[in-house]
Amino acid sequence: MHSRPQAAGPLVPPADPAAPRRPGPDAPVTGARPEPAAGVRPPAPRPETAAAPRPADPTPTGSGAPQPAPPLAAHERDRLLHGAHHDPHNVLGAHPAPGGVLVRALRPGARTVTVVADGLRAELASEGDGLFAAVLPVPELGEYRLAVRYEGSAAAHLVHDAYSFLPSLGELDLHLIAEGRHEELWKALGARTMTHRGVRGTRFAVWAPGAQGVRLTGDFCFWNGTGHPMRSLGSSGVWELFVPGLGPGALYKFDIRTADGSHTVRADPMARRTECPPATASVVAEDDTYVWGDAQWMASRGRRPAHAAPMSVYELHPASWRPGLGYRELAEQLPAYVAELGFTHVELMPPAEHPFGGSWGYQVTGYYAPTARLGSPDDFRHLVDALHRAGIGVIIDWVPAHFPKDEWALARFDGTPLYEHADPLRAEHPDWGTLEFDYGRREVRNFLVANAVYWCQEFHVDGLRVDAVASMLYLDYSREDGAWSPNEFGGRDNPDAVAFLQEMNATVYRRCPGVVTIAEESTAWDGVTRSTEHGGLGFGFKWNMGWMHDSLVYMSKEPVHRRYHHNEMTFSMVYAYSENYVLPISHDEVVHGKGALVSKMPGDWWQQRASHRAYLGWMWAHPGKQLLFMGQEFAQGAEWSADEGPQWWVLDPGYSAAGDHRGVRDLVADLNHGYRAAPALWQRDTDPAGFAWLVGDAADDNVLAFARFGDDGPPLLAVCNFSPVVRRDYRIGVPAVSGMWREALNTDGTRYGGSGVGNPEPLRTEAVAWHGRDSSIRVTLPPLATLWLVPA
Template identity: 65%
Template sequence: MSTGTRRDWGLLGELDLYLLAEGRHEELWRVLGAHLVDGVRPGVAFSVLAPAAQAVRVVGDFNGWNGGGHPLRRVGTSGVWAGFVPEAQEGARYKFEVLGADGTVRLKADPFARAAECPPATASVIHRSGYDWGDGEWLAARSAGAAVQESPMSVYEVHLGSWRGGLSYRQLAEQLPAYVADLGFTHVEFLPVMEHPFGGSWGYQVTSYFAPSARWGAPDDFRHLVDTLHRSGIGVILDWVPAHFPKNDWALARFDGTALYEHPDPRRAEQRDWNTLQFDYGRAEVRAFLLANAVYWCEEFHVDGLRVDAVAAILYLDYSREEGEWLPNAEGGRENLDAVRFLRELNGTLARRCPDVVVIAEESTAWEGVTRSADHGGLGFGLKWNMGWMHDTLAFLAEDPVNRRYHHHRMTFGMMYAHSEHFLLPLGHDEVVHLKGSLLAKMFGDPWQRFANLRAYLSFMWFHPGKQLLFMGQEFAQTTEWDHDRGLDWQLLDLPGVEGHRHRGVQQLVRDLNGHYRAHAELWRRDSDPGGFRWIDADDADHQVYSAVRYDHDGTPLVGVFNFSPVVHHGFTLAMPRSGAWSELVNTDADCYGGSGVGNLGTVRAAPVPQRGLPATARLTLPPLAGLWLRPTEPEQVQ
């Protein structure tokens, strides 16, 4: 990208400065920050954006943290300061000493640092990657594959620091890929790995956007983890936080003595929910910073997707603000028009540069067209978290079965809008913290009922149109809330007797659901096609039973029947899309999952008796609080 290497400009050329001013420099990390320079006179080229600063110096291990000998020069009217330090070497710590427009001197971490000290230390670290990737086969297959909307996606959400209690990136690479592959998930999604000072933020309050957290190792160690996951057949999605950043005085806040990265008006800058600051999406340099950061993680770390956090907080000017606390847009509305432009540009940029990378919106409102292309008035995301589906279904499962008939619609309402966007069904980390209890604890009833409800729910989720995400620990029915300061309760899998069997049974069910899901295109190829799903009976509130069919493009059917009553239904009549023999692909009440073993001895036969607009009828036994998946085992009979 750079067109010049003048020593006083660092690595910046005239084209770089032009693109930065336009907000369109997509590789900004290559020219800003700290860059090792080889050759006759080796050293480090430093550059930083600080347009309102009166002076900038670089301080670090190489000059005893005294910047008197290493001032940076202002690069024209660009707002960039740059210089060269021959004494600096790889691994040295550094900061920028910024004399701000307000006359205050601040020691600032480098916004473009590619490595940082381990918290609570806050310095940036000079780093150049030397990693040799081995995932070429994965990347080639990813590039040649179908669009994510027509591909299987089953996501295991992970907080790196607490999966097994503080393993390093290298140690995680020895354990996590094998575990995820064994359970059959297609992807992992990591809570933010970018450096953050407060562990209790789980990574959602980022201070070094270009640096993987040093808590778990060096940047190339994180590359090794991604590489190992890819070579194990697992995609990697990163949570990414362009909505807000913390107010730490050594980081982005008031970087040059003015509101540089945050909006200058506190009615747009303040995010009171998190006591953080919102980016100024209308400023070209800020857009360039964020766009380059998204490209950086996709290209430099080979990640397969970004899940954009808190999209609603980006889109709405009145998000979590009372009347009088927010500033309307130029048209008098509540939409952040600068943010809309930014999100469209983000998705357009990644679609052009990284067309096989998926961008996912964590968006909980009724904003129309989140996954519609920008050309058709949308935001251009690949997938959207379906928070409404999650809240509705969890509310239903918390009800006593005696009352569930009055809430029957909660399980079906999601299909009313299931094809309005490309959805991912999330059971994520936010639902198992802050006194909300574990997923198992959300289920109604005694221990037996809770496990049965959970198993039935998981089978319903995997059957429902949309990709799915499950937060770590829920795959074996963790009993307690997630605690980021310790590991998961793996010991539950080793408990003796019935209790341990139930936890292992849920884990086995997740393994089997993923396996069958990936093997049966009926469950994912037509997620976005209304013709790929049909209710058989969505209204049987008296029996608390839901039944539906998923179809592949060639018409191959897969039937799901879900009994959310604790009563066994013998001789239950069910309309079927095909006559002949059907096998129980899944029965969540099976002994191997910790259930009671009620079922149909593995086989159901459908007679050619039309019912409910379908050509056949079967009589079967529905186990209590259980889900059944049925697949035809004979060729379709032409009548």
């Protein structure tokens, strides 16, 4: 749906051209004063015409009366009025003709139309249906305007003629679009405010190769696109129209005449701003004038490879982190909160525009527009800027796997399967009721690759977490036998998707230094994080879904039964270095009946919280980067609700268990700050030499212990006791580091709500061989707790 237009009616231009104007068919929506049209040239004669080229900047004489124009051919008139004309500029505007210059205008609802130029004022004759034309007895016609008077209006409205302008898209743009290689596609397609031939306005361009015709419609013409037919720019499939005087804030869509003669009105796939849902119109975006304050961040973010740097990610749903806050308000509160907790990055669930809020952004219709629910594109820039200035990186969820079927959006955009695959067995996604992109079509691939670059380049985001990669890689994903079609080699993999992902990753890494891409890929596909030059997909990281599943299975068991599931906690190290991993406890694990993280733990409330803390201590020490979803940092008891957001109230002093929840939050802050201060936990995340088991087989004790090593700095020992029993004088073989070991962190500390059992004094290394090592220590293991030990 689009915004309801204002009531139509005759318009009277103000005497002062700088005074504000009421909205009308030809008025700039901003009320801006039209700029002078110096330098405007008439359209060049088409090759098929015999007219000689006219000299530049002719000076009309105004001598003689206008003559009747030859009638427009019936088929031309019909195509023009029904939105099926591929070249309206050839019949509208000014063109050489016998006896002078023929001017034809299409102004639905106008009473009179008059050509106004230096030394010339000539009224056009009505041809019916909003068409006006005359042959002006002048040898040349340079820049001119149209004085348009509507019914009931005593004065005319002076406007530039959109059909007097040459195309504003260059040959290079069209070539790159046709080749699927336009890496800044958003600068060529969509709505762009610009000065064209000395006149300020907006250029509209849309890719619709299957259309018979395309018209622009919007609030500026009362949603009647008859007067704004667009021209086809040949085999590129692009349709273009420059509308003088139209500026930021205008609402628009494209009225597309399909091959069967029907019409469909569509939002702009390349719109950089949209109406706030449930309204669906596209909005002409403001000029890119945002003044960034993150130059230092942008210059330094790529100096250290992400794999050898600390990365702990706070995932959040922007619309529900604190319900009711927009981007600007989030910028005031989120950076301070995240910085206090010590996270290095935030990950925003998909910020792109989506019609159904209940999809949480995972069913996108506006790939180039931050959702208007929370503010404008510049407001979103302000949020990213504020996070950067607080030293926090920004990762966004990006969804190139599928899109919804809304009839005003991408599905069968020009009446044909355009963005989706033409084969229904490849187009329909069985799980989500959506459509999958046709990755084999170069223009579609370009649309997505450029979109990835767009978010990184225009909004300074530092990472893209790519959603549902597995559903893209496998043609039989969630499909039964007979419900999918194999590739050309008879296999189940999708070579087109592989090529797309490789191109996207290679392009983003080349164009956007310091950006990292992360795959949500749930299978054992080989080489997700291998470089494209070596045949991999080229991602920087992959979510470790196996680690997440196995570890939560283990933690969900009663401690007495955990001995039978010990391998669930150790198996991750068998493949830990096969890819570059992120360890995700994401929103997917705390919705749809799965419960909050703390509620997955067995036992009473104390045991649940203790297991929650011990698990986080183990997770932060395990090889890989960490990701934790909002609300889990303070152990909220209920699963996430997008309507309610996190249960912040459990932290209120008046709540009986507020101290318990604040204790968990304090632990997360200490984990993050301790993690960032310990190079052993992140410098060798992708190097097997950075990890060594100390105790990996103590299943009956529910004990795990391992060492982490960095390139510089001391090692760190992580010792986990997932039993509620205190184990005193527990001997553990340690690396050959002489001297003493001290507790750097104890998840059972009283500050965190624990029992306070631990090792307050440093532990002396003894020359007693244990666990295959020459030296060992004796340590007290608190119940349901993780210790971090470092050399004293």
